[in-house]
Amino acid sequence: MKRSLIIFYAIIIYAVAELIWWGYMLVRLQPARFGMILGEGAMFVVVFLLGAYNMHKSVNKERKLQEQKKNFLLSVTHELKSPLASIKLLLQTIQKRDLTKAQTLDFIDKSLNDIERLDDMVENMLLASKIENRSYSFPKASFNLSTLVDTTVNRLQISKCDCNQQIIDAEIEPKIEITGDKFALTSVVTNLIENAVKYSRPCEALSVKLFRKDDKIYFQVADHGIGIPDEEKSRIFDRFYRVGSEDTRNTKGTGLGLYIVKQVLDKHEATIKVRDNRPAGSVFEVVFGLT
Known part of the structure; x- marks a missing residue:
């Protein structure tokens, strides 16, 4: 080359x-x-x-x-x-x-x-x-999003800390129904939570929220990890793209997770935004319109 x-x-x-x-x-x-x-x-x-x-x-x-x-x-x-x-x-x-x-x-x-x-x-x-x-084809049907998020959180919950603490703090509003591709949306929830765990320090608490507000459904994943520089926020949903330098990065991953998240949400006419958490880390917010 x-x-x-x-x-x-x-x-x-x-x-x-x-x-x-x-x-x-x-x-x-x-x-x-x-x-x-x-x-x-x-x-x-x-x-x-x-x-x-x-x-x-x-x-x-x-x-x-x-x-x-x-x-x-x-x-x-x-x-x-x-x-x-x-x-x-x-x-x-x-x-x-x-x-x-x-x-x-x-x-x-x-x-x-x-x-x-x-x-x-x-x-x-x-x-x-x-x-x-x-x-x-993204086949769509009605299903319980609350159950999906709760099941995924329980599966990804980590208890390898000395204090044996629960590091995923979940606030899930019950009985939230949505029409969409359950398989693809499971991948969205899994990827966002796994990313938060991956880019956080061991035993660092992170937050997962699912709730209704103003005729919309909100799914939020917030961590206190390394954060995402402003100049990279517009590129994190590109295929194969991973935050940081390839030579110095220690975090595992393939660079496909957020690409899949963005593509699946686009097919569901949902939006995703990323902003800085305080005092450190990132917040990913997904917004679905109620149909």
Whole structure:
């Protein structure tokens, strides 16, 4: 890619230099037509440079996309290997050690959690692929959004802290019905909560709220994590985009979660906004219109 860019820029410089040279030669041969040559030459240079600039933007955009795809593949490989290695170790321990029933059940629970994590990841990749190929129809039906959010919160609740505290503080208004694609909206709720957990410090509390207000349904996820810089807020819903530098980032992820969230909500004519939390972190707010 770098070699192609060098060749591209070299051709641009050569073409501009040749244009200036031929313009100079024409003026020497026909001094009386200096104004016409200068005007037409200037117009050609402007059009040429505009084309070159747009070409540069396209090439640069493609280069960044290729880098993001490469990082995505590396991230997916790591994300898949980590839970698989954990499941393998847990099952080998059950197989080779004489464990108590309580220990065995604990190891099985941990294995099931890792399997659910793998399942979420595979569902994300499949849904993102279908959205990208426009092969997903988003079948809609009426269902209880309150139950969906409550079930997801309970599944993602973390209790690995020394204080054994409940880090997801949920305020869910009961019996909120909505018409939509339950499978796709489950992915929205899961991705937003998982992101909040992922970008928060261990045992850091986060908030999940679902409520009705002014003929609208609000779903909010607030964390006290690292936050999102203002210059990146407009890009976080792009495919493969992840906050921060690829070289220094420690947070796991594939860059598909928020892309899926935005695409699914657009299909449901819902909006999503992100704002800074106080004193630190981010708040994601989804707004559905009641139908």
